[in-house]
Amino acid sequence: MTxxxxxxxxxxxxxxxxxxxxxxxxxPTQGNCEAVAAFxxxxxxxxxxxxxxxxxALVVHWPGPIHEGQGTMQIVIDEGATAEQREAxxxxxxGEDTEDMATMWWVFSAMSPNKLETLYKPIEIEMDMExxxxxxxxxxxxxxxxxxxxxxxxxxxxxxxxxxxxxxxFRVAEMAKGTTRTSGKIDLKNNLDTHVHMVEIHLSGxxxxxxx
Numbered sequence: 001m002t003x004x005x006x007x008x009x010x011x012x013x014x015x016x017x018x019x020x021x022x023x024x025x026x027x028p029t030q031g032n033c034e035a036v037a038a039f040x041x042x043x044x045x046x047x048x049x050x051x052x053x054x055x056x057a058l059v060v061h062w063p064g065p066i067h068e069g070q071g072t073m074q075i076v077i078d079e080g081a082t083a084e085q086r087e088a089x090x091x092x093x094x095g096e097d098t099e100d101m102a103t104m105w106w107v108f109s110a111m112s113p114n115k116l117e118t119l120y121k122p123i124e125i126e127m128d129m130e131x132x133x134x135x136x137x138x139x140x141x142x143x144x145x146x147x148x149x150x151x152x153x154x155x156x157x158x159x160x161x162x163x164x165x166x167x168x169x170f171r172v173a174e175m176a177k178g179t180t181r182t183s184g185k186i187d188l189k190n191n192l193d194t195h196v197h198m199v200e201i202h203l204s205g206x207x208x209x210x211x212x
Contacts, residue, residue: 001097004088005204006044006051010170011127011134012037012197013144013178015190020197023162027065034061034188036144036180038125038136039201046088046097054081055123056089057138059186060108071112074186076138078123090118102207104169116185129198132159132176142188146178146196162197168207170199 014020014035016028036059044051055078062071075093077086091097094115095106109115119141127134132148148157160175178196182188202209 001205002047002091003205004044004046004051004092004097005209006039006041006092006201008039008041008044008201009125009127009129010037010039010197010199010201011125011136011144011146013146013180013191014195015188016195018149018175018177018195019160019162020195022066023164030190032062032064033066033071034186034190035059036136036142036182036188036191038123038138038144040123040125041201046092049084049088051085051088054078054085054089055125056093057123057136057141058093058108059142059182059184059188060112061186061188062111066107066111069111069113071108072114072116072186073108073112074116074119074141074184076119076121076123076141079120080122081120086118086120098205099207102168102205103203107168119184127198129174129200132157132174132196132198134176134196134198141184142180142182144178144180144191146176146198149175149177170197170201171208171210173197173199
């Protein structure tokens with residue numbers, strides 16, 4: 001397999017309650033899974049292809065829990081990526097050159113036999129893990145706004161993290177809530193004040209790498 005690794009950040013919003021039952025081996029809040037995620041990579045490579053400064057995103061929908069499959073997935077790669085970078089990111093995000101179950105991309109791809117055409121568009125992403133605020137946008141595809149969790153009685157901001165020592169996406173994630181509006185071929189209907197996680201990405205074809 002071609003060796004690769006990526007280091008950066010991710011902002012993801014799914015349709016489950018804050019915290020996301022998937023992280024605790026439970027079934028999805030509403031019976032099915034749908035999500036958007038945006039990634040920006042400060043450094044990385046796929047073989048000899050430098051992936052520093054690239055961005056990607058995806059929109060996914062499953063009719064039931066992810067592990068039951070039959071999902072639909074659309075990948076977006078920032079239009080500023082070169083042809084070589086586009087090919088490399090597509091392979092990584094569809095689980096190629098990756099050990100079985102080693103990354104969330106491998107899982108998402110394996111559980112999504114319905115893959116729509118890859119889009120090449122500007123990807124906007126802003127996130128501050130300290131304040132749990134962020135946004136991600138791909139024109140004519142989706143727009144996500146993330147805000148801190150708040151106490152329903154006092155309105156005070158509440159901070160929570162998930163620590164997954166053996167996770168295939170991250171080691172530690174900051175929890176937030178968010179809303180996504182879609183305008184592309186995959187229409188997500190239930191992402192309103194639902195789960196958001198913001199994480200540092202340190203991944204390779206063998207799984208999560210410890211942060212440098």
